[in-house]
């Protein structure tokens with residue numbers, strides 16, 4: 001290794017160490033001095049699980065992008081992905097449980113990860129709705145240019161990130177040129193019949209910019225922002241889409257890192273708590289879904305997955321796919337595991353992978 005490379009590695013290690021130290025000091029501040037109410041105390045009753053109807057599967061951490069707000073901390077340099085063994089267990093789960101109505105595939109870029117096509121095909125054969133959470137730009141990467149036709153052919157519901165309808169904001173969050181490729185991808189989907197035919201649905205996802213000061217704001221009203229997106233995209237690019245989902249940035253993964261870096265993590269959490277809305281609680285996505293990671297561990301949602309907060313039985317046993325298959329039931333979780341970032345799902349109109357939880 002040359003001197004420059006050694007210097008680079010050393011400086012990366014110093015940056016990583018200082019990040020870890022900031023996490024520890026933040027944790028100390030949070031636990032010892034924080035005026036915040038623990039989320040679990042804010043709820044009037046325990047956050048119980050309802051009948052499971054959604055499987056959200058995170059196929060791994062590899063992605064062709066490395067967005068600044070990514071809670072998964074995905075990037076082209078990550079190599080974690082599902083193994084054939086875990087994929088087989090997921091397929092068995094999908095085939096054995098008719099109560100699963102929706103299979104929701106995420107990552108990383110799910111289209112480029114092991115298990116994508118086998119899980120899609122099993123799920124569609126079993127009559128499930130399949131959602132693929134796409135960054136759209138993957139359609140232009142070598143080896144993945146068949147994906148739009150594949151999605152249309154299997155009538156997959158595409159939920160596509162487009163954190164703003166203006167180019168500048170998207171490229172700042174996701175990388176140069178991402179906006180233009182996203183626009184071209186949406187036009188491609190429209191040509192295939194998406195947002196034109198009833199079985200071909202494409203939804204967009206709005207994420208706010210990561211706050212740079214204590215001047216925080218809640219996500220804009222979903223209905224009026226949908227109107228703005230539709231008008232702009234139709235007028236400028238002749239693009240149609242079905243729904244827009246506004247999603248709050250939860251302080252997890254890279255979002256947390258950026259907030260920490262600006263000493264905004266604690267104030268942002270406090271802002272979210274100050275806007276807690278109890279009416280959102282009965283609609284939280286964690287209540288009727290299981291989130292599965294590429295190793296076969298079970299969580300209540302993708303955020304808990306990223307924070308390693310595993311779902312537990314009422315006896316406190318951590319759950320895995322083989323446990324569910326062996327028990328022959330999906331109803332092993334009594335109570336959802338929660339943490340302070342849950343305030344992000346309950347602030348204002350609420351937030352979930354399907355957008356706002358209630359109308360404002």
Ligand code: SF4
Pocket residue numbers: 063064065066067069070071072073074075107108109135161
């Ligand atoms: S936000 Fe989505 S597209 Fe961006 S790096 Fe993360 S997984 Fe990839």
Ligand code: SF4
Pocket residue numbers: 284285286287300301302303304336337338339341342343345
């Ligand atoms: S982060 Fe949101 S979805 Fe996940 S457990 Fe907390 S409230 Fe539920």
